[in-house]
Amino acid sequence: MAVILVLLGVVLALVLLLAALSCSQFGTWSRKGIPSPSWPLPLVGHCLRSLLQLEPLYQNFDRIYKMFPGQPYVGFYAGSSPVLLIKDIEAIKHITVKDFHVFTNHKLSPDARYDKSLSNFMFCLMDQEWKSIRVKMTPAFSSGRLKTMYPQVNAVGERFLEAIEKKKDKNGDVAVNPLCSFYGIDVIGQCAFGVESNCLLEEGRSPFLNAVEGAFRFGALEGVASSALMFSNFAYHVLGTSGVSMLKEWRTAVIRDILRESSEHREREPLANRDIFDNLLSMRKNGVPQELFESQVYSMLFAGSETSAATVMFTLWQLALNPEVQDKLRAELLEAREKDGGNLSYETMHELRYLDMVFKETLRLWPVMPWMDRVASEDYTLPGTDVQIEKGTLVFIPSFSIQRDPDIWQDPETYDPERFSPSNSDNLNKLAFIPFGAGPRACIGSRFADMSVKSVVSKTLLNYEVCLAENTPRSEAELKINKMAFIISLTEQLPLRFRKLK
Numbered sequence: 001m002a003v004i005l006v007l008l009g010v011v012l013a014l015v016l017l018l019a020a021l022s023c024s025q026f027g028t029w030s031r032k033g034i035p036s037p038s039w040p041l042p043l044v045g046h047c048l049r050s051l052l053q054l055e056p057l058y059q060n061f062d063r064i065y066k067m068f069p070g071q072p073y074v075g076f077y078a079g080s081s082p083v084l085l086i087k088d089i090e091a092i093k094h095i096t097v098k099d100f101h102v103f104t105n106h107k108l109s110p111d112a113r114y115d116k117s118l119s120n121f122m123f124c125l126m127d128q129e130w131k132s133i134r135v136k137m138t139p140a141f142s143s144g145r146l147k148t149m150y151p152q153v154n155a156v157g158e159r160f161l162e163a164i165e166k167k168k169d170k171n172g173d174v175a176v177n178p179l180c181s182f183y184g185i186d187v188i189g190q191c192a193f194g195v196e197s198n199c200l201l202e203e204g205r206s207p208f209l210n211a212v213e214g215a216f217r218f219g220a221l222e223g224v225a226s227s228a229l230m231f232s233n234f235a236y237h238v239l240g241t242s243g244v245s246m247l248k249e250w251r252t253a254v255i256r257d258i259l260r261e262s263s264e265h266r267e268r269e270p271l272a273n274r275d276i277f278d279n280l281l282s283m284r285k286n287g288v289p290q291e292l293f294e295s296q297v298y299s300m301l302f303a304g305s306e307t308s309a310a311t312v313m314f315t316l317w318q319l320a321l322n323p324e325v326q327d328k329l330r331a332e333l334l335e336a337r338e339k340d341g342g343n344l345s346y347e348t349m350h351e352l353r354y355l356d357m358v359f360k361e362t363l364r365l366w367p368v369m370p371w372m373d374r375v376a377s378e379d380y381t382l383p384g385t386d387v388q389i390e391k392g393t394l395v396f397i398p399s400f401s402i403q404r405d406p407d408i409w410q411d412p413e414t415y416d417p418e419r420f421s422p423s424n425s426d427n428l429n430k431l432a433f434i435p436f437g438a439g440p441r442a443c444i445g446s447r448f449a450d451m452s453v454k455s456v457v458s459k460t461l462l463n464y465e466v467c468l469a470e471n472t473p474r475s476e477a478e479l480k481i482n483k484m485a486f487i488i489s490l491t492e493q494l495p496l497r498f499r500k501l502k
């Protein structure tokens, strides 16, 4: 009994010590005169609701954003870390573009001792190492390369239509989110992994899907490790040394085997038209080490599949909620298809103005990566202000909140593609539309995402009227948002009704 009491005493003392240490920076924002919500809590700062999984992180940040209307910056504490939330658009331009050399890196840069593969992902690489990989990967996303991948993407889109037919019930209802996820994985699998994955039609039987899910579906422990990495270096190292990390090597073993096979296959049977995977293979041939090469392949899959899938899902849902927008878009698509002799070409698809407006409006309301971060690599003063950002400070750019800010957007909660019409361009603050980030570190795959989302949405509308099913959520409040994920995703199936067009 006495031993137990002593042990409990030691644990309690340790927790109290940790709690006290975690508060050591809590005076940062008041010292600087930067507005900040009151009462940060030991160990969690202002993120208690997210840690208790009552709301996803982006909603937590959105609450903080809205607490200080009219203020350009807000300081808060994520765990023990002081974070500067930037609301001012000019300051965002400075951080992401003009003074990029100071804010080159993300905080999410895992320690290679615990997270070897992940620490080599393009998103996590730092400084020169990041630059060297980014430069090598950029040609994979040129217009010419995208055009040559368009037929491959279209072929996956055809399978999306087949999957709708296969899945729909007697009312024509289909849970659309799994199909969108399979579409996202098949497209990236095909163009960046060199595999004919066909998750759309094979579903559970697809070995590629099983491998991807095995490697990248994070559980609660991995979620804790990623939050710890973001918000408490100390907690991340404690977890790492105890064997808890985000992406365990054994998890990637199966997917690594598939990659080995697909690399050998591509070398034996090269494609006539080069794709992202060819670019990755050339990189390896030209001296990029195997581990770094593998991580770039995984990072395409990781960063490119669920993001595009969620965008397809939100677009179809918004079109079902807004039938007049859907009709207008279909009219544009039908006219273009007729002019093109029955098939939408790559060039035509990119000329379709209303399709682009719909794509942008969906990403304005649903930027599936709802915030971005940067870390200051040296002491920095925000131009035109006396706001000092010390070396090592974490800076957040809350795209979700900015893209719904009523001081920037008229009637921001309304889905209205017309706000992106050319006639409205004078009223639009383009810098406040940042679903793909901004500056040299913006999403490398944005144009690929544009192509793959528009392609499958066009195909769907040319073949189906997309309607609300009985149990489709009618409003945002009814959506069951995943409270654990960094990207915006749903925890429940989203049914939509598909009526075949004559």
Ligand code: HEM
Pocket (backbone or CB within 6 Å): 122, 123, 124, 134, 188, 192, 299, 300, 303, 304, 305, 307, 308, 311, 367, 368, 369, 372, 373, 435, 436, 437, 438, 439, 440, 441, 442, 443, 444, 445, 446, 448, 449
């Ligand atoms: C609608 C779909 C997508 C959205 C909304 C999206 C959004 C983003 C955002 C916000 C960032 C961070 C940008 C920043 O910090 O400034 C990012 C980075 C990245 N994205 Fe995407 N993305 C999408 C699709 C894709 C696709 C299809 C690929 C690959 C084929 C991709 C690959 C990447 C990579 C590798 C990075 C890290 C870039 C770097 O650190 O240099 N993304 N994405």
